[in-house]
Amino acid sequence: MNAFSPNWFDIGSIEQIPRRGARVVKTPRRDIAVFRTAGDEIFALENRCPHRGGPLSEGIVHGRKVACPLHNWIIDLENGEATGADRGCARRFPVKVEKGRIYLEMTAAVTP
Amino acid sequence: MALLRHNGKGRKLVVIGNGMAAGRVLEQLFERSPDAYDVTVFGAEPRTNYNRIMLSPVLAGEKTYEEIVIHDEAWYEKHGVTLRKGENVTAIDRDLRTIATAAGHVEAYDKLLIATGSTPIAIPVHGVTLPGVVTFRDLDDVDVMLRAAEKGGCAVVIGGGLLGLEAAAGLKAKGMQVTVIHLMPTLMERQLDPSAGYLLKKSIESRGIEVLTEANTKAILGEDRVTGVLLDDGREISADMVVMAVGIRPNAKLAKEAGLVVERGVKVDDHMRTSDPDVYAVGECVEHRGLCYGLVAPLFEMAKVVAAQLAGERKAAYTGSVTSTKLKVSGIDLFSAGDFSEGDDSDEIVLRDPTRGIYKRIVLRGDRVRGAVLYGETDDGPWLFDLLKKETDVSAMRDTLIFGQSFQGGALLEPLAAAAALPDDAEICGCNGVCKGTIVSAITKNGLTSLDEVRAQTKASASCGQCTTKVEALIASTLGDGYEAAKRKPMCKCIDLTHEEVRGLVVSRHLDSMPAVMQELGWKTSCGCPSCRPALNYYLLCAFPLDYKDDAQSRFINERAHANIQKDGTFSVVPRMWGGLTTPNELRAIADVADRFKIPTVKVTGGQRIDLLGVRKEDLPAVWARLNAAGLVSGHAYAKGLRTVKTCVGKEWCRFGTQDSTGLGVKMERLLCGSWTPAKVKLAVSGCPRNCAEATVKDIGVVCVDSGYDIHIAGAAGLHVRATDLLGHVETEEEALEHVAAVMQLYREEAAYLDRLYKWVEKVGLERVRQVIMEDHEARKALYERFLVSQRAVRKDPWAERAAGFGAKEFTPLAVVAPIEAAVELAVAAE
Numbered sequence: 001m002n003a004f005s006p007n008w009f010d011i012g013s014i015e016q017i018p019r020r021g022a023r024v025v026k027t028p029r030r031d032i033a034v035f036r037t038a039g040d041e042i043f044a045l046e047n048r049c050p051h052r053g054g055p056l057s058e059g060i061v062h063g064r065k066v067a068c069p070l071h072n073w074i075i076d077l078e079n080g081e082a083t084g085a086d087r088g089c090a091r092r093f094p095v096k097v098e099k100g101r102i103y104l105e106m107t108a109a110v111t112p
Numbered sequence: 113m114a115l116l117r118h119n120g121k122g123r124k125l126v127v128i129g130n131g132m133a134a135g136r137v138l139e140q141l142f143e144r145s146p147d148a149y150d151v152t153v154f155g156a157e158p159r160t161n162y163n164r165i166m167l168s169p170v171l172a173g174e175k176t177y178e179e180i181v182i183h184d185e186a187w188y189e190k191h192g193v194t195l196r197k198g199e200n201v202t203a204i205d206r207d208l209r210t211i212a213t214a215a216g217h218v219e220a221y222d223k224l225l226i227a228t229g230s231t232p233i234a235i236p237v238h239g240v241t242l243p244g245v246v247t248f249r250d251l252d253d254v255d256v257m258l259r260a261a262e263k264g265g266c267a268v269v270i271g272g273g274l275l276g277l278e279a280a281a282g283l284k285a286k287g288m289q290v291t292v293i294h295l296m297p298t299l300m301e302r303q304l305d306p307s308a309g310y311l312l313k314k315s316i317e318s319r320g321i322e323v324l325t326e327a328n329t330k331a332i333l334g335e336d337r338v339t340g341v342l343l344d345d346g347r348e349i350s351a352d353m354v355v356m357a358v359g360i361r362p363n364a365k366l367a368k369e370a371g372l373v374v375e376r377g378v379k380v381d382d383h384m385r386t387s388d389p390d391v392y393a394v395g396e397c398v399e400h401r402g403l404c405y406g407l408v409a410p411l412f413e414m415a416k417v418v419a420a421q422l423a424g425e426r427k428a429a430y431t432g433s434v435t436s437t438k439l440k441v442s443g444i445d446l447f448s449a450g451d452f453s454e455g456d457d458s459d460e461i462v463l464r465d466p467t468r469g470i471y472k473r474i475v476l477r478g479d480r481v482r483g484a485v486l487y488g489e490t491d492d493g494p495w496l497f498d499l500l501k502k503e504t505d506v507s508a509m510r511d512t513l514i515f516g517q518s519f520q521g522g523a524l525l526e527p528l529a530a531a532a533a534l535p536d537d538a539e540i541c542g543c544n545g546v547c548k549g550t551i552v553s554a555i556t557k558n559g560l561t562s563l564d565e566v567r568a569q570t571k572a573s574a575s576c577g578q579c580t581t582k583v584e585a586l587i588a589s590t591l592g593d594g595y596e597a598a599k600r601k602p603m604c605k606c607i608d609l610t611h612e613e614v615r616g617l618v619v620s621r622h623l624d625s626m627p628a629v630m631q632e633l634g635w636k637t638s639c640g641c642p643s644c645r646p647a648l649n650y651y652l653l654c655a656f657p658l659d660y661k662d663d664a665q666s667r668f669i670n671e672r673a674h675a676n677i678q679k680d681g682t683f684s685v686v687p688r689m690w691g692g693l694t695t696p697n698e699l700r701a702i703a704d705v706a707d708r709f710k711i712p713t714v715k716v717t718g719g720q721r722i723d724l725l726g727v728r729k730e731d732l733p734a735v736w737a738r739l740n741a742a743g744l745v746s747g748h749a750y751a752k753g754l755r756t757v758k759t760c761v762g763k764e765w766c767r768f769g770t771q772d773s774t775g776l777g778v779k780m781e782r783l784l785c786g787s788w789t790p791a792k793v794k795l796a797v798s799g800c801p802r803n804c805a806e807a808t809v810k811d812i813g814v815v816c817v818d819s820g821y822d823i824h825i826a827g828a829a830g831l832h833v834r835a836t837d838l839l840g841h842v843e844t845e846e847e848a849l850e851h852v853a854a855v856m857q858l859y860r861e862e863a864a865y866l867d868r869l870y871k872w873v874e875k876v877g878l879e880r881v882r883q884v885i886m887e888d889h890e891a892r893k894a895l896y897e898r899f900l901v902s903q904r905a906v907r908k909d910p911w912a913e914r915a916a917g918f919g920a921k922e923f924t925p926l927a928v929v930a931p932i933e934a935a936v937e938l939a940v941a942a943e
Contacts, residue, residue, distance in 0.1 A: 011927040020639075020665040023926035034926055038639050039305070039451075055681040058669040060642040063460075067642040069669040069677050074642075098402060099376070106929065 008096070008103040014040060015100070022057040022066070029110040032093055033057035034102060035077050037064060042102055043077035044095035050075075050088025122149055125422065126211055126219055128201045128366065129227035130155025132164055133395030133411040135183055137225060140419030142191050148423060151193045152219055154211075157250055158198035160184055164250070165408050168440045171254050171282030204370035206388055223390055223422060226367055226378055230360035230396035230406065235270065239332030245354045248279045257355065261286035265352035268292075268341045270329055272299040274439060276357035277312075280321050281441040283355070291322040291349050293329060293341065295358075298627065303437040303448045305638055307464075307471050308487040310627035315444050315469070324349075326661070362397045362404050377404045382429040384418045394418045400432060407435050436497045438490070447493035450483035450500045451475070461514045464634045471631060472514055473638055479507040492516040531585035540582050546572040548586060555590045563587065604643040606635050611647065611864030618651050624660060626652065640666075647865035650752070653788055654860050657902035664919070670750035673922055674910045675732055678725065683732060685724040686749035687739050688785065691759045691777035691797075692720030701742030705735055719756030719794065721747055733923055736911035745909040748785065752866075754856075755794045757781040758806065762799035762816070771816035773799035776845055780814075783849055784856060786906035787899070790863040790872070793856065808836045811869040812852055817841075821848040825855055825881065826870040834870055837878050840886040854885050854892045857899035 017023045017036040024047055025032045033047040033056045041064070047057050054070030064077045074083045080090035094105035127134050130153050138151065155161075161183040169175040188195045200214040210220045232247035234240050246256050261267075261283055269280045272294030284290045292299075298309030299316070313323050330344040332354055340350040362377030373379040373387040377399030384392050384400075395411045398404065405411065410433035420428030436449035463472040470488035474481060474496065480503050484496040495517040499506060506513055534540075536549030554560055554570050563584055567573055573583040602608045609617070614633060623629045626648055630640065640648065645666035652660045664672050675683035687702070702722055706714050713725035727735055736746075749755060759777030763769030777797040784795070796807035797814045807813025809829035813836050815822045820843035824836035839855070842848050858881065863872035873881055884891050914923070 009927075009929065011929075016921060016926055018665055018921065023921065023924075025927045025929065026925050027929045028931050031925075052679065053681075054679075055677075058673070058677060058681075060645065060668065061665065062639065062641050062645065063637070070679065072642070102926075109929075 006094070006105050007107040009106045009109075011102050011104050013100050014042065014097055014102055017042075017102075020061040022059070022061060024055075024057050025104060025109075027106070027109050029112065031055075031057075032104065032109055034095065034104070035061055035066060037061060037077070042095055042097050044093040044104060045075070045077065045080050046091040046093070048090060049073055050080075050082055050090050051086065056090060122147060123222035124220060125149035125151045125223045125225065126221035127151065127153040127225045127227060128204075128211065129153075129229055129395070129397075130157065130161050130195065130197070131227060131229045131395060132161065132182070132408060133229070133415050134225065134227035135161035136412050136415035137227070137394055137418045137422070138191070138193065140416055141422050144419060144425075145423040146191070149223070151191070152196065153188075153193055154196050154199050154201045154213065154219075156198070156200050157252070159251065160188065160195065160197070162251065165440070167248070167251065167254055168278035168282055170251070171248075171257060171279065172285040172442075173282075174442070177251060201366060204366060204391075206370055206372075206391070209390065221390075223392065225418065225422075226372075226386070226391060226393040226397060227395045228363040228366055228397045231363045232356060233359045233361050234356055235329060235358055237329055237331050239334060239338065240356070242332060242334045242338045243336070244334065244338030244352065245332060245356060247356050248275055249360075257283065257353070258286065260353045261288050263352070264288060266291070266350055267353045267355060268349055268351040269355040269357055270341070271355075271357035271359065272296070272323065272325070273302065273357065273359065274300060274437065275360075276355070277316060278440055279355045279357055280316070281319065281444075283353075284319055284321050288353075290320075291324065291351075292316070293327045293343070293349070294323065294325050295328055297326050299323065299325070300437075300439075300446075304446070304487075305473065305485055306627040307473070307631050307635075307638060308446065308448070308485045310625065310631050311469055311471055311487045312439075312444065312446060360396065360406055362399065364397050364399075367391075367393065367397070375399055382417075382431060383421055383426075384414055384430055385421070392418050392421065400430065403432060405433060405435065407437065409433060410435060434497075434501055436493065438493070445486075445488055445490040447486040447490040448484065449493065449497045450481070460638060461510075462636055462638055463514045464631060466632045466634050474513055476506070476510070479505045479510070481506055481513075531582065532589045540586065541570075541572040546570050551583065551586050552590050555587060560587075561591065603647065604641055606630075606637045606641055606644050607633060609633060611867075612862075614648070615651050615655075615862070615864070618648075619655050624652065624656050626663065626666070650788060650790065650865050654902070657905045664922075671752070673729065673732065674746055674750060674914065675727065675729075676750045680726075682726045682728055684749070685727050685732070685735055685739075686717065686721055686747040687744035688747040688781070689721040690781050691757055691774050693774065693778065694722075698742055698744055701739060701744060705738050708738070709735055711735075717749070717756075719749075720758050721749075721756060723749070729923055730925070733915050733917075733920070737915035740909070740912050740915055746911040751788065752791050753786065753788050753793065754781070754784045755792050757784075758794070758796040758810070760797075760799045760804035762797075766799055768802060769799035769816070770818050771799060771821065771845075773797040773805065773814075773816050776814065776816075776821075776848060777805075779845070780849060780852060783853060783903075786908075787856065787860070787903060788906070789856065789860050790865050791868045793859075793869060795852070809833065810836065812855055814848055814852065819843065821845070823848065823851055823855075826873040826878070828868060828870045832868075832870070837873070839878075839882055850896050851885055851892065853899045854895040855881070857895040857902075858884060860899075860902070861895075 011025050019036055020038050022033045022035040025034055031047040033045050035043045047055050049056055049068040051073045052070055054068040056066050056068055058069040059066040065074050067074050073086050075090055076083055080092040082088045093109050096103050163180040163182050166180040201211050202214050203212045210218050212218045232249050247253055264287055267283045267288045267290050269276045269292045272292050280290045280292045298306045299312050317323055328344045329341055331342045332338055333340040333342055338354050340348050342348050364374045364378045367378040368374040378386055378393040378397050380386055380393050380398050380400050386393050394414050396406055413433050414430050417428045417430040434450055439446045459476045461474045473485045475483040481500045486493055534548050538548045540546055540548055551570050551572050560566050573580045603611050603614055623632050629648055649663050649666040670676050675685055709731050711724045711727055715723045717723050757777040757780050759774045762773035793811045795812050796805040796810045798805040798807040799816050807815050808824055809827040813824040822841050823839045825839045827836035828834040842851055859869050859872055
């Protein structure tokens with residue numbers, strides 16, 4: 001394995017996250033919110049709203065978006081960008097699902 | 113036995129399985145290269161290849177077996193195929209390149225094709241092997257079901273997917289009483305979204321089939337044969353027959369025993385080859401690029417590639433399938449294709465026609481169709497499926513895509529321009545026969561400026577109201593900027609109705625689930641937004657307190673986690689102190705918890721209780737468990753519900769006290785706590801008009817006087833400061849409790865979500881509330897009764913439930929990745 005090969009970590013099964021919900025993966029570098037949409041898509045963002053650092057994992061998931069629980073900024077799960085008039089971006093992390101298991105790319109997840 | 117290779121016309125192809133996939137491979141092979149192989153087919157069923165997807169019409173009596181045969185005996189003869197019906201292959205010897213059957217027959221091959229299909233999944237519960245439990249997979253199953261159905265009685269179908277519903281409809285058509293048990297909240301959840309699933313449930317039910325969703329089978333009951341099904345919530349459904357239709361599993365046993373690579377199914381590459389280059393596999397037994405298929409279209413696509421490979425076309429490759437689904441139950445039009453799993457306002461198009469039971473949703477990604485769900489009108493299914501498969505750029509027709517293929521070509525104007533472009537004699541209101549010209553001249557001549565005025569003068573949109581938007585567009589286009597759209601405030605961007613209208617319709621039309629509300633009221637999104645979902649969840653909870661299942665994911669985090677989120681993501685915990693009373697024991701428990709969990713701040717709140725601030729989410733259940741042990745329960749300081757009942761010490765201590773205000777406050781808090789309300793509710797009871805408990809700035813305040821109790825409502829002391837209005841006077845404590853609970857219930861039933869009590873009173877008028885609560889004794893008593901019923905559902909301490917493990921996933925991380933001894937290696941400590 002070299003520095004560029006992906007480092008996929010099995011972080012759990014998709015069933016462990018409620019539909020239209022999220023859970024947190026704690027890594028040495030940061031907390032990552034892993035979202036599951038109504039249609040079983042999985043997204044991973046840093047668990048910090050670009051506005052005031054609110055924990056996005058606690059927000060209401062709707063469509064492919066999440067509403068930050070602190071001040072209701074709406075963040076796009078696909079790219080981490082704030083939507084509407086708000087500007088800012090939550091960092092996005094590579095995540096994939098295979099046979100019902102969720103894999104997070106750990107090299108990116110622990111990179112500063 | 114002597115094994116002859118290369119006898120006759122060529123090499124030997126042995127096919128294990130005689131289903132639709134195998135049949136299609138042979139058809140295609142004979143077209144390409146009729147003489148390439150000597151073919152022997154082993155089929156477990158004692159018959160030739162038939163159209164398995166037509167089993168439902170056979171069950172329903174709409175078709176006969178003869179009508180669904182694909183290849184008859186003559187076909188096998190014509191192509192020189194040796195068909196061995198009813199012979200099970202039990203082993204493959206890849207070294208010798210032979211197969212063996214249960215009867216001891218051994219056959220040699222040069223190329224082997226595994227087409228063993230799939231087997232039905234039997235859920236692992238007690239009683240699953242009882243006579244009377246059947247699967248729905250082949251013609252023998254259908255025969256068993258048909259024979260059972262002749263005797264009538266009850267059938268339970270476990271599984272509300274494609275197969276289960278087709279079985280249910282067939283058995284119902286045969287005169288049985290049928291119940292479908294489905295584990296998930298909506299039917300066919302893999303192929304449909306909740307809105308379409310709701311419509312499907314409705315039409316299945318309208319055929320007299322009972323549908324139980326979120327129902328988990330615990331056991332199948334019966335001694336000698338099946339008599340019923342027991343659900344894990346304790347319900348028992350009697351049954352003379354149970355159809356197991358929870359799904360299928362690739363039948364890969366033979367391949368696995370032969371040492372081929374098998375995961376979920378027999379692994380094949382893009383050339384449909386297994387891990388042995390002489391062995392191909394096709395159909396439902398196959399796993400290709402991690403996917404297994406159970407629909408016929410992908411099987412045929414695979415078959416084409418297998419045939420080409422066998423014919424020597426080495427480049428032929430299968431790259432996976434996009435699938436579409438149609439339910440084969442006559443009278444139900446349903447289509448789904450591709451990935452419609454998610455979407456929101458920016459990349460989905462939704463059309464609902466509640467009166468005709470139509471729901472259409474197209475999910476776009478960029479300028480491509482990615483998925484579609486159609487219910488009630490599916491003519492455009494194949495067209496959309498084609499756009500999807502070909503990845504056609506649809507940007508030019510995006511706005512009209514939802515209206516279907518026949519609409520393409522005509523441009524759609526935006527409503528205002530469309531209204532302006534209409535000729536004067538165009539009929540706007542069909543009910544009252546009003547033309548555009550009539551409306552426009554009424555507006556200009558009489559200086560009308562509002563919808564109500566136009567309705568009053570012209571009768572346009574005054575009957576059924578369906579043309580309201582058109583009339584509004586006409587007013588707007590006539591008046592230009594002079595027209596201020598109606599003052600009514602829609603609930604959110606998902607729906608044009610107001611909160612009050614939605615609430616009213618939920619009750620009057622008995623819409624008892626979120627998909628039901630969204631479909632019947634014409635939601636413009638497929639699954640709502642953060643403003644309508646919590647509101648709907650509340651309205652449903654309030655309207656159907658004993659039956660509606662709370663949707664935690666539609667609640668704001670505070671109500672989901674039963675604690676208040678703070679700016680740093682930690683939570684605050686406020687236990688109840690009934691009427692502001694506490695004890696040394698309770699205080700000790702609070703102190704111990706604060707020490708043990710290193711809670712940084714302990715503060716007395718404005719509502720006479722204690723707030724523990726800065727609790728980590730993971731610690732919440734343990735904190736609650738310790739508080740519970742001392743008798744402390746949730747104070748609902750996080751809820752749109754009853755917060756506190758503030759009291760003064762009353763006549764027990766105070767020299768001015770007229771009544772036991774503390775005692776009444778405690779009783780009131782115990783009566784009302786746990787109830788969900790449109791917004792938070794704060795109460796107070798003062799022992800005399802000096803009003804030390806500040807009852808006259810609360811949502812509901814009681815001020816004790818010598819002669820009894822003055823009940824005040826609609827105060828506020830937050831963003832808004834407002835003194836209460838006196839609602840009325842009662843003489844006894846019991847009356848005071850009943851009146852206050854009745855006010856709560858009226859507010860619960862009528863107010864818009866997030867409207868504080870004073871706001872609701874402003875809207876409906878104090879007089880009306882006074883009339884219902886103080887004068888209409890029957891109405892008040894009925895409200896009180898309804899309040900008590902609704903309280904039955906919330907009489908558990910949410911903290912105790914969670915301390916005991918309920919919803920544990922809410923409070924624990926999914927995974928913790930920590931470095932091992934500061935090395936670069938990482939380990940996953942999953943929960």
